[in-house]
């Protein structure tokens with residue numbers, strides 16, 4: 121896949137904005153014409169390139185706006201995202217208890233002409249056709265739109281969850297114009313889900329956990345190759361690889377020094393590591409503030425590539441800190457447990473809380489598991505699972521810490 125020519129002039133943008141100084145462009149949002157960079161906010165200066173999303177033929181912004189934030193009260197951020205060319209929006213029926221979709225609907229009702237600029241994704245975690253049907257119609261209503269561009273079955277663990285009933289349902293919804301494309305999201309057993317998707321023949325797009333820690337394994341490379349060959353559009357999420365590791369790490373310091381010289385941060389470099397794989401059409405990122413949006417837009421617009429040594433150091437850092445990152449391979453630890461517990465989901469709660477600082481989301485998700493799961497987490501023996509875990513995670517200890525921190 122090659123970047124599509126867009127009307128954005130990335131060089132002009134960077135020259136005027138300054139790669140590291142993009143944050144200063146936030147000031148003029150209040151509308152002052154004299155403020156620094158006000159001209160850059162004009163709609164004809166879009167810095168974000170678009171890539172072809174698999175065989176759909178659609179061209180999507182390489183940076184996608186994740187919808188887990190207070191969208192009803194952050195309408196300005198949506199406007200600014202469009203101005204900067206972040207026109208791929210991702211939400212889900214469940215995000216913010218429905219407020220994410222409602223906020224998008226609020227925006228479209230105010231700026232209906234902007235709907236056609238947006239590649240709109242939403243998801244349903246209902247495990248019945250009836251439930252998916254209900255969710256889709258609710259999403260359409262909430263977002264004040266007639267069609268969803270890409271509809272995901274939310275967070276599958278196994279390709280078997282994409283059954284023939286869903287295939288038939290998606291064909292019906294497509295024929296009625298309610299969705300244009302169908303696919304799934306996954307943050308568990310991603311490699312297997314991706315590798316098995318092409319054989320189904322009807323998956324248009326996938327959003328999966330994918331980052332500098334995971335992208336170099338043989339199984340992930342083969343899975344991404346298979347999807348690319350089958351024309352399945354791919355969006356990467358969780359690209360920070362678990363966020364900041366709170367230990368002193370020499371390699372991380374070395375990386376920070378190298379990246380600062382090149383003009384970007386470690387976080388921006390991790391985005392670039394993913395973007396440099398042309399098989400990935402877009403990165404979906406949660407950007408609840410204008411400063412984060414601008415930092416990611418700057419990373420997308422910046423054309424400096426990571427060098428071989430940068431990639432080598434990132435891989436070295438990933439190896440050195442592997443035991444702080446759950447790779448989502450839940451089929452491995454799950455098979456070693458006497459009873460079913462959502463180890464990968466609990467690890468993700470810990471990541472939201474510890475690495476992202478999003479305690480509220482982490483607690484809410486952990487509470488959703490219910491008291492029976494909490495009791496099992498407290499009593500199960502995780503020794504064998506720990507033995508098999510390729511990341512060498514102290515699973516039992518982390519499960520107990522999750523109970524203490526998130527109950």
Ligand code: SF4
Nearest residue numbers: 446447449450453509
């Ligand atoms: S705990 Fe270990 S085995 Fe289980 S999903 Fe995480 S990395 Fe994989």
